Amino acid sequence: MSKERQAHKREEIRNLILTTAREIISRDGVQALSIRKITKTIDYSPAIVYHYFKDKNEIIELLVSDGYKRILDLISKVNKNEDEPEKEIEEVFLNYIEGALSFSEEYKAFILNGDSEVLKKTTVLKEGISKISPTIKLLTDAIQRGIGKGRFMPGNAELTAQIMWTSAFGLIIKIIFEKNISEQQKNRLIEQYLKIMFNGILIRKEEK
Amino acid sequence: MSKERQAHKREEIRNLILTTAREIISRDGVQALSIRKITKTIDYSPAIVYHYFKDKNEIIELLVSDGYKRILDLISKVNKNEDEPEKEIEEVFLNYIEGALSFSEEYKAFILNGDSEVLKKTTVLKEGISKISPTIKLLTDAIQRGIGKGRFMPGNAELTAQIMWTSAFGLIIKIIFEKNISEQQKNRLIEQYLKIMFNGILIRKEEK
Amino acid sequence: MSKERQAHKREEIRNLILTTAREIISRDGVQALSIRKITKTIDYSPAIVYHYFKDKNEIIELLVSDGYKRILDLISKVNKNEDEPEKEIEEVFLNYIEGALSFSEEYKAFILNGDSEVLKKTTVLKEGISKISPTIKLLTDAIQRGIGKGRFMPGNAELTAQIMWTSAFGLIIKIIFEKNISEQQKNRLIEQYLKIMFNGILIRKEEK
C-alpha cells in the first residue's frame, strides 16, 4: 500500500471513530459516550481507539472544538453593516439560531456539557468576556457601534450582548428539547425574539 | 403497631430516601445520583430502595415533579398589580430567577430532563400552551392586560410570554453552568435582562 | 439464618478472600495479586470483593499488618535476660529467622514490597528508628543494656541493631530465594551468622 493510501486509510478510521462518537453524543448525550459503545458500533476492539487518540478526553475535545468552530463560522460570515448595526446583529442571530438548530443534538450536548474543559470554551457571562470570546466580542462591538451612532440606547454593550446571547440560547435549547415544534411556530418565536430584543415590550412615555 | 402508625413509618422512610436523593442532586448534579450513595447516607442497604420505589428512575421523576410544584409556587405568590402589569411581571421573573438559582442543581436536572414524561410538564413553546401551562398562562394574562391598558406594545401575548420565559431560562441555565459568576455580576445581568425585555435596545424613531 | 450464623458466614468469606490473596502473593509476589485472580480462584464475581473490602489496597494492607503482627509476636515472646543480654538477642534472632522462614513467601513479598504504605511499616534504616519501630527498639534496648553492663563494645546501639537486623534480613532473603538449601546448611549459616555478629559486638574477657 502506498504511503498516501495508508495515510488515507488511517484518516478514514480516525474519522469513523469521531463520527461514531458524534452520533452517540447526539443521540444519548455526551455523558453517555463510552469507548466500548464506539468500538462496538464500528466492530473493532476497544483498544483500537488508543491507536488513534490519546484517550477518551481527546475525542471529546476534538468534537467540542470542532463544534465550536462550526458555530463560529456561522457567525463570522455575517456582513458588516455600518449604518444599521441592528441589521447586522439580526443577521448574526438568525444565522446562529438556524445553525444551532441544524445540528441541534450536538449543540445541546456541547453547550450543556458540565465538563470544565468544555466550559472554558463556552463561557459567556464573566465580566470582560467580550475581550476573550470571539462571539461575544463581535456582538459587543456591533452594539457599541449602534450606541455610538445614536441608534441604540446607551448602556453597557457587553451586558447587552450577554443578555441577547443567553436569550437566544434559552430559545434554542427549548426548541431542541421540545421536539415537536412546527416550523411555523419556530419562525414566529424567532421573529418575536428579535422584535423584543430590539424594541422591548413597553411603550415608552415619549412615544405617547 | 397500628395501621396508621405503620403507614406513617413507611412514609417517613420514603421521604428520607427522597430528601437524601434531592440533597445529592443539589450537591453533585443528577448524573451523580446513585442508589448506593443514597443508602450509604441514610445507613440502609441499597435493596431497601426497591421496597419503596420501582427503580432509580421513579425517584428522579418524583423529585422532578416536586421541583416543578415548587417553581409554580414561587410564581403564584406574586401580587396582582392591575395598573402597572409590568411591575407584576418583573416580580414574577425576579421570583422565578432567584428561586431557580436557589435550588439550581435541581432546577437544572428538572428543566433539562429529556424524559418525555417530564417534558410534558415543562413544555413552553407549543402554540396554545398558555391554556395549559399555569406559568405561561399567568404571564400571558399579565401581558394581555398590559396591552389592553395601552402600556405594552400590541401583539401576540402568548408569543411574548414564551420569549420572556425562554430568555430568562437561558440566563438561569448559563448562570448555573458557569459556576463562578459573582453575586454582583449576576445582579447586573438580571437587571439588564429586565431592562431589555421591557425596553429593547433600539431607540425608536418617535423618541427622537 | 441466625445473626451469629450470618456473621459467621460473612467472616468466612472475608477470610476466604484474604487467604486466597495471601496464597497468590506467596506464590507469585504481591505485584501479581489481582482482584480477578482472587475471585476466579474462589469462583465468585470480581465485584464481590468490594462487598467485603473497600478496595484492593485494603486487602494488601490487612495482609501486611497481619504479617507484621506475626513477626512482632515472634520476637516479643522472648524472655528478658538481664545478666547476659546476648542470650536474649540470640533468642530474638533465632525466633525471627525461624519464624520468617516458616512463612517465607509471605515474608519475602511484604518485606520486599515497594509500596509506600507497606514501606512505612518495614522501615529500619532511618536515624531514630529505634524510637518508632518496636523491633528495632527491642534490639537497641538490649544492646544498650549490654553496653551498660560492660559486655558489649561501646558504640551507637541503634546502628548496631540496624546492622544486625539487615544482616539477618539478607541471610533470610537469600535462603528464601535459593530454594534448595539443605536444613543442615541452613543451620550452619544461622550459627555462623550469630557467631560473627556476637564476636563482633562482644567485649571478650581477655580485653578487660
Next chain:
Amino acid sequence: MSKERQAHKREEIRNLILTTAREIISRDGVQALSIRKITKTIDYSPAIVYHYFKDKNEIIELLVSDGYKRILDLISKVNKNEDEPEKEIEEVFLNYIEGALSFSEEYKAFILNGDSEVLKKTTVLKEGISKISPTIKLLTDAIQRGIGKGRFMPGNAELTAQIMWTSAFGLIIKIIFEKNISEQQKNRLIEQYLKIMFNGILIRKEEK
C-alpha cells in the same frame, strides 16, 4: 550496504533497545518496564523489538546477566594485600556496596529476580559454592589467607564469606528500598557494617 555494515547497524539498534530498557529499569524499577515505553523513547514501533529479541523476557535476562558481569568487574579489580587480607576484604565490600548502590534499580532487579536461569548465577549459599562463584571464591580465599596468617579466627572460611556477603546484601537491599536514607546515614551504616564484620572475624592482639 556491506554485510559488516549491516551487522553493525543491527547491533546498534539492539544496543539502543537494551540501553533504553536499562534506563527505564534504573529509573522506575523492573516492573515498570514495558515494550511500549522502550519504543516510544527511541521513536520506533513496538513491533521492532520482536525483530531483535524473542520477547520482553529475553531483554530482561540479557540485562540481568550484563549486570552480573558488571558487579564481578567491581570486585575483581581489587588489589591483593598479602599481609593484611582484611584490608583487601574491606576494599572488596566497599567497592561492591558502592557499585551496587550506584546502579541500584538494576542491582535490585538482578539480585531479586526469581527466574531460575538468573538464580543459577546469583546463588551464594550452597555448600561448595566457593568453587563455583567467582565472587565467593575471591572472598573465601582472602579469608582463608587471613586465617592462615593467624589474623582471623579459625573456622570455615566459606561459611564466613557467605555470611559477610549476605549481610552486605541485606544492607544494600534495605538502603535501596528505603529511598530516603541520607548520604551521611548511609556511610555510618556501611562503616558499622564493616566494624561489626571485622571485629567479629579478626583475632585481636590481646587474644594471642
Next chain:
DNA sequence: GATGAATGAGAATTCATTCAT
C-alpha cells in the same frame, strides 16, 4: 419490612504480541 449476598454489565486503560505489508 429489611438486608446481605451476589452478580452481570459496563466504565477507562494498558500491555505484549502477531501479522500483513
Next chain:
DNA sequence: CATGAATGAATTCTCATTCAT
C-alpha cells in the same frame, strides 16, 4: 528492515438490580 493495524486479555472499580432469607 520496519511498522501500523489490530486484538485479546488484563487491570481496578462502580452501579443498578435481584433474590433468598
